[in-house]
Amino acid sequence: MRGTAGEWAWAVLVLLAASTAAIGDEQPVARPELVVLWSDPEQRVPVAVKRELFRETAALFASWGVTLRSSEGLDSEGRHDVRVVLLERSRLGNGRARVLGQTHVAPLEFPAVWILVPNVREVLEHAGEATSAPVLARALARVAAHEIVHALGLGHAPKGLMRRGLGASDLTRPRVQVSDRFQEDLLDALGPRVRHATLGRP
Ligand SMILES: [Zn+2]
Numbered sequence: 001m002r003g004t005a006g007e008w009a010w011a012v013l014v015l016l017a018a019s020t021a022a023i024g025d026e027q028p029v030a031r032p033e034l035v036v037l038w039s040d041p042e043q044r045v046p047v048a049v050k051r052e053l054f055r056e057t058a059a060l061f062a063s064w065g066v067t068l069r070s071s072e073g074l075d076s077e078g079r080h081d082v083r084v085v086l087l088e089r090s091r092l093g094n095g096r097a098r099v100l101g102q103t104h105v106a107p108l109e110f111p112a113v114w115i116l117v118p119n120v121r122e123v124l125e126h127a128g129e130a131t132s133a134p135v136l137a138r139a140l141a142r143v144a145a146h147e148i149v150h151a152l153g154l155g156h157a158p159k160g161l162m163r164r165g166l167g168a169s170d171l172t173r174p175r176v177q178v179s180d181r182f183q184e185d186l187l188d189a190l191g192p193r194v195r196h197a198t199l200g201r202p
């Protein structure tokens with residue numbers, strides 16, 4: 001069933017089979033869709049960074065078989081699954097432990113994650129990375145993906161994107177690594193029916 005993302009959608013955190021294609025004769029393949037509302041309340045993240053950030057994040061999820069749709073604003077009237085808030089001024093953490101992002105699933109009506117933009121920038125600078133728009137956007141996309149995946153109910157993994165305490169190299173290296181079961185777990189989190197159709201398994 002396809003509908004506007006209303007009350008029921010957030011409860012299961014799944015989006016609908018937005019697009020379908022056929023494998024073979026008639027077996028439909030549903031690609032899970034995730035709607036993300038990006039909020040930049042301080043409006044201090046450059047437009048070029050945000051544009052690239054949305055694109056990079058969608059590309060990451062696409063590589064895992066999930067269609068991610070982005071919109072930007074403070075409210076989408078509930079038509080989103082996860083809200084990602086980009087904070088520019090706030091700085092959490094102390095000493096060497098910089099918090100890059102946080103996930104809040106409850107008690108909010110919609111899962112929300114926070115990305116601490118200055119801390120991400122600082123981690124890059126500390127590692128000697130130039131924080132050009134594309135580099136910063138890529139790093140932010142990885143932090144966002146890490147937190148969105150948490151918001152979908154997945155925990156940490158020993159290595160790769162879901163490692164606890166991502167470092168500069170995790171945020172900048174060309175390829176994103178995930179654990180062997182990551183995609184399966186992600187699709188499980190998005191719904192068994194969709195996973196079945198996507199992976200073509202019983
Ligand atoms: Zn984490």
